[in-house]
Amino acid sequence: MITVLAGGVGAARLLRGMVRAVPADEVTAIVNTADDLILHGLSISPDLDTVTYTLAEAVNPETGWGLADETWQAMDALERLGGSTWFRLGDRDLGTHLHRTGRLADGAGLTEVTAEITRAFGIEARLLPMTEDRVATMVTLESGSEVGFQDYFVGLRHDVAISSVRFAGINEARPGSGVLEAIGSADTVVIAPSNPLVSIGPVVAVPGIGDALADRRDDVVAVSPIVAGSALKGPAERMLRELGHEPTVVGVARLYRDLASTLVVDTADAALTEAVEAEGMACMVTPTIMTTVDVATDLCRSILSAGLSAGSPEGPSR
Amino acid sequence: MITVLAGGVGAARLLRGMVRAVPADEVTAIVNTADDLILHGLSISPDLDTVTYTLAEAVNPETGWGLADETWQAMDALERLGGSTWFRLGDRDLGTHLHRTGRLADGAGLTEVTAEITRAFGIEARLLPMTEDRVATMVTLESGSEVGFQDYFVGLRHDVAISSVRFAGINEARPGSGVLEAIGSADTVVIAPSNPLVSIGPVVAVPGIGDALADRRDDVVAVSPIVAGSALKGPAERMLRELGHEPTVVGVARLYRDLASTLVVDTADAALTEAVEAEGMACMVTPTIMTTVDVATDLCRSILSAGLSAGSPEGPSR
Numbered sequence: 001m002i003t004v005l006a007g008g009v010g011a012a013r014l015l016r017g018m019v020r021a022v023p024a025d026e027v028t029a030i031v032n033t034a035d036d037l038i039l040h041g042l043s044i045s046p047d048l049d050t051v052t053y054t055l056a057e058a059v060n061p062e063t064g065w066g067l068a069d070e071t072w073q074a075m076d077a078l079e080r081l082g083g084s085t086w087f088r089l090g091d092r093d094l095g096t097h098l099h100r101t102g103r104l105a106d107g108a109g110l111t112e113v114t115a116e117i118t119r120a121f122g123i124e125a126r127l128l129p130m131t132e133d134r135v136a137t138m139v140t141l142e143s144g145s146e147v148g149f150q151d152y153f154v155g156l157r158h159d160v161a162i163s164s165v166r167f168a169g170i171n172e173a174r175p176g177s178g179v180l181e182a183i184g185s186a187d188t189v190v191i192a193p194s195n196p197l198v199s200i201g202p203v204v205a206v207p208g209i210g211d212a213l214a215d216r217r218d219d220v221v222a223v224s225p226i227v228a229g230s231a232l233k234g235p236a237e238r239m240l241r242e243l244g245h246e247p248t249v250v251g252v253a254r255l256y257r258d259l260a261s262t263l264v265v266d267t268a269d270a271a272l273t274e275a276v277e278a279e280g281m282a283c284m285v286t287p288t289i290m291t292t293v294d295v296a297t298d299l300c301r302s303i304l305s306a307g308l309s310a311g312s313p314e315g316p317s318r
Numbered sequence: 319m320i321t322v323l324a325g326g327v328g329a330a331r332l333l334r335g336m337v338r339a340v341p342a343d344e345v346t347a348i349v350n351t352a353d354d355l356i357l358h359g360l361s362i363s364p365d366l367d368t369v370t371y372t373l374a375e376a377v378n379p380e381t382g383w384g385l386a387d388e389t390w391q392a393m394d395a396l397e398r399l400g401g402s403t404w405f406r407l408g409d410r411d412l413g414t415h416l417h418r419t420g421r422l423a424d425g426a427g428l429t430e431v432t433a434e435i436t437r438a439f440g441i442e443a444r445l446l447p448m449t450e451d452r453v454a455t456m457v458t459l460e461s462g463s464e465v466g467f468q469d470y471f472v473g474l475r476h477d478v479a480i481s482s483v484r485f486a487g488i489n490e491a492r493p494g495s496g497v498l499e500a501i502g503s504a505d506t507v508v509i510a511p512s513n514p515l516v517s518i519g520p521v522v523a524v525p526g527i528g529d530a531l532a533d534r535r536d537d538v539v540a541v542s543p544i545v546a547g548s549a550l551k552g553p554a555e556r557m558l559r560e561l562g563h564e565p566t567v568v569g570v571a572r573l574y575r576d577l578a579s580t581l582v583v584d585t586a587d588a589a590l591t592e593a594v595e596a597e598g599m600a601c602m603v604t605p606t607i608m609t610t611v612d613v614a615t616d617l618c619r620s621i622l623s624a625g626l627s628a629g630s631p632e633g634p635s636r
Contacts, residue, residue, distance in 0.1 A: 041359040041419035071391050077413020081438045083420060091409040095395020101359035102401060120399045 002304070003028045003186035005213075007199025008035075008047045009064035009233055010225055010290075011192035012054035015125065017296025018190070019055065021304060024124035028182040030209075032194070033110070033129045034137040034167050034202035037150050039087055040078075042097040043104055046150070047199070048114055048127060049096060056121035064233065067092045086155045111177045128182060130203045133173040137198050140164040142242075149198060158235035162242050167202045175208045183212040189260075190303055191222035193288060195236040196255045197243060204259060213259045220260035221306050222281075223288060223299070224252045228268040232289060248272065253279040262306045264288060264299075282306070320622070321346045321504035323531075325517025326353075326365045327382035327551055328543055328608075329510035330372035333443065335614025336508070337373065339622060342442035346500040348527075350512070351428070351447045352455040352485050352520035355468050357405055358396075360415040361422055364468070365517070366432055366445060367414060374439035382551065385410045404473045429495045446500060448521045451491040455516050458482040460560075467516060476553035480560050485520045493526045501530040507578075508621055509540035511606060513554040514573045515561060522577060531577045538578035539624050541606060541617070542570045546586040550607060566590065571597040580624045582606060582617075600624070 002022055004015055006029045018027050032047045046065065053059040053067055060066045070090030079085045089097065096117060103113045110129045118127050137149035142161035152158060183189055194200050204210040213220060229248055231237040240247040245255065249265045253276045256263060263281045265272065266288040276283035284306045290296040320340055322333055324347040336345050347369055354363045364383065371377040371385055378384045388408035397403045407415065414435060421431045428447045436445050455467035460479035470476055501507055512518050522528040531538060547566055549555040558565040563573065567583045571594045574581060581599045583590065584606040594601035602624045608614040 038359075038423075039420070040416035041361065041423060042416075043359065071389065071409065073389050073409035074392065074412040074416060077410040078416050079413075081413060081417040081435055083413070083417035089416075091389065091391035091412075092395040094392040094409075094412060095397075095399060095401070098358035098360075098392060098396050098407075099399040099401035102357070105356075105359060117399060 001026050001028070001182075001186050002188055002190065003030060003182045004190045004192050005029075005194075005200055005203050006031045006047065006051055006192045007194025008032075008050040009054075011047070011194045011199070012051045012059070012064070013290040013296050014190070014192045014223065014300065015051060016054055016293055017290065017298070017300040019125050020293065020297040021300035025126075027125040028178075028186070029125060029127050030130055030176070030179050030182060030203060031127055032199045032203050033131060034135045034170075034198070035149050035153070036134075036136075037087075037148065039089075040083075041101070042089075042094075043101045044087075044089075044097050045100065045110070045114075045129070048129060049093070051127060052096075052114075052118055052121055052123060055118075055123045055125060058121065066090055087150060109177070126178075126182075128178050129176045130179060130209065131173040131176050131206050134169050135173050135202055135206070136168045137202060138166050138168050140166075153235070158238070162239065165197055165201070165239075165243065167205055170202065170205050171207065173206045175206050175212075179206075180208060180212050183209070183216060186216070187219065188304055189213065189216055189220045191220065191256060191260055193223040193225040193232075195225060195231070195234055195239065196252055197236070197239050197245075210259065217259060218261050221262040221264060221284075221303050222252070222256040222260040223264045223303065224249045224266070224269070226252050227266040227288060250275045250279065253281050253283075257281050264303055264306060319344050319346070319500075319504050320506055320508065321348060321500045322508045322510050323347075323512075323518055323521050324349045324365065324369055324510045325512025326350075326368040327372075329365070329512045329517070330369045330377070330382070331608040331614050332508070332510045332541065332618065333369060334372050334611055335608065335616070335618040337443050338611065338615040339618035343444075345443040346496075346504070347443060347445050348448055348494070348497050348500060348521060349445055350517050350521050351449060352453045352488075352516070353467050353471070354452075354454075355405075355466065357407075358401075359419070360407075360412075361419045362405075362407075362415050363418065363428070363432075363447070366447065367411070369445060370414075370436055370439055370441060373436075373441045373443060376439065384408055405468060427495070444496075444500075446496050447494045448497060448527065449491040449494050449524050452487050453491050453520055453524070454486045455520060456484050456486050458484075471553070476556070480557065483515055483519070483557070483561065485523055488520065488523050489525065491524045493524055493530075498526060498530050501527070501534060504534070505537065506622055507531065507534055507538040509538065509574060509578055511541040511543040511550075513543060513549070513552055513557065514570055515554070515557050515563075528577065535577060536579050539580040539582060539602075539621050540570070540574040540578040541582045541621065542567045542584070542587070544570050545584040545606060568593045568597060571599050571601075575599050582621055582624060
């Protein structure tokens with residue numbers, strides 16, 4: 001059994017390889033929900049949907065999120081009415097949000113609704129929201145004003161300097177159903193190459209999840225989302241820098257060393273192996289840029305081999 | 319100034335003629351909101367939208383509601399997810415509901431949001447929700463169970479016997495902004511040929527509206543939605559019968575005689591003129607079946623001439 005801590009696009013691509021590296025029904029993803037938002041009355045879970053659409057081979061290949069062959073009639077109509085359309089919701093994508101919102105209003109939990117949606121999309125892997133409680137990533141801009149994550153990420157195209165990040169509601173949040181068990185019973189836990197601060201950060205900040213992960217440290221393998229000093233997608237490099245972290249695999253190692261025993265870095269960062277090891281983690285070097293599903297599958301096989309060798313006598317110790 | 323009490327399709331067709339019979343900016347419609355519902359988290363106002371789309375010449379001409387040239391990607395996606403799709407929401411129509419829901423969540427009132435939407439659709443007539451408070455028409459089926467109006471009307475296709483109707487929340491509802499003034503200051507108030515029980519019924523049941531109408535009785539003209547003993551659209555005939563009313567223009571006269579001084583009936587009901595007058599209303603006979611906008615415009619001209627002659631010494635008195 002493999003458990004993957006997941007954010008959005010990077011995690012989705014890793015998971016697409018993972019369900020080829022091992023039987024799909026042996027894969028559980030614990031997915032960030034701190035980016036979730038309510039917009040126009042609809043409950044939207046961007047990371048859950050990105051993972052779902054990717055595993056269903058239905059994702060828009062150009063953006064990495066949203067559905068392929070999408071239409072935009074509702075957004076066009078909303079725009080004509082002068083409504084706010086900065087967060088683009090395609091017509092077919094709206095079907096997902098309508099279903100989720102309606103089922104939550106019926107009293108179903110997000111874990112249950114997510115299972116319904118993934119089942120309808122033919123997905124055999126299990127997707128678990130990190131929590132069913134409301135957690136909201138809030139970003140303080142350098143200007144001093146605090147905005148919701150999607151306002152920063154989509155509305156401002158993460159093109160502004162920030163001074164801090166917090167997860168509103170995190171202290172009251174409880175791990176989602178099955179989450180602690182999925183960490184406790186996994187053969188290997190993988191931290192996907194997602195943003196350490198705002199994708200993985202909220203997951204491990206849910207009370208109980210970070211401790212459960214630390215308990216399994218020997219079997220936890222993290223994949224660096226930073227390659228050669230930059231992020232493949234999104235603002236991870238910039239956020240790390242602005243919040244006082246080193247935007248390199250060494251900076252990533254410092255963030256993960258208490259939770260994971262191994263860091264997987266791209267071949268471009270081979271020269272930093274010793275620096276990563278100096279932070280107390282084993283360092284595995286392998287191609288991590290998932291340009292194709294085959295690369296992703298090979299990466300997953302490498303990750304799993306690292307997970308199996310970690311914790312052995314030859315493995316690293318702090 | 320002309321004020322029209324309005325339900326859905328029949329009222330919309332009348333209003334389409336009214337804005338041709340008089341300058342559009344002299345027309346105010348007070349629209350039933352007791353059919354409104356929250357579905358999938360979205361605030362849906364069927365009668366307001368039917369009137370809006372019709373006046374914008376954007377309505378689906380086959381159904382009389384919804385938008386012409388609509389697409390159904392969101393509903394198809396929702397259906398694949400196993401969501402409930404009995405209430406069909408087209409993709410472009412969804413733009414309206416997204417906008418309304420978002421603006422209401424921002425704290426705007428339904429009157430303000432309705433004005434925004436009608437303005438965006440280029441409508442010069444003024445549409446006023448009967449109330450901004452939540453009123454919900456509830457229908458008790460012969461089986462004894464009570465369902466929301468749309469469950470009866472759309473879900474069950476009004477193909478079941480009913481034993482009663484009530485308007486939940488009506489006693490706490492206040493007339494919408496501008497509603498009482500629109501009745502008080504109108505030259506003529508027209509009761510559109512909508513269902514007397516579940517379209518006009520809730521409007522006049524809002525505390526204050528019925529009294530305001532009764533005060534203007536001499537200048538109120540009602541158009542019968544019943545022609546030759548049946549309703550042109552919807553369950554009016556059946557509902558009247560099942561709830562103990564006569565499903566004829568005479569039965570309609572009995573429902574409206576305290577609020578309106580004149581009843582306009584179709585030429586098919588010319589033989590019932592004296593029976594209507596026996597109920598204390600003047601009776602005008604004219605074609606009321608609005609197969610074309612020209613017929614609707616002629617009907618409105620006739621209504622207005624009736625309104626102008628009513629209350630004169632030659633007019634009826636009770």
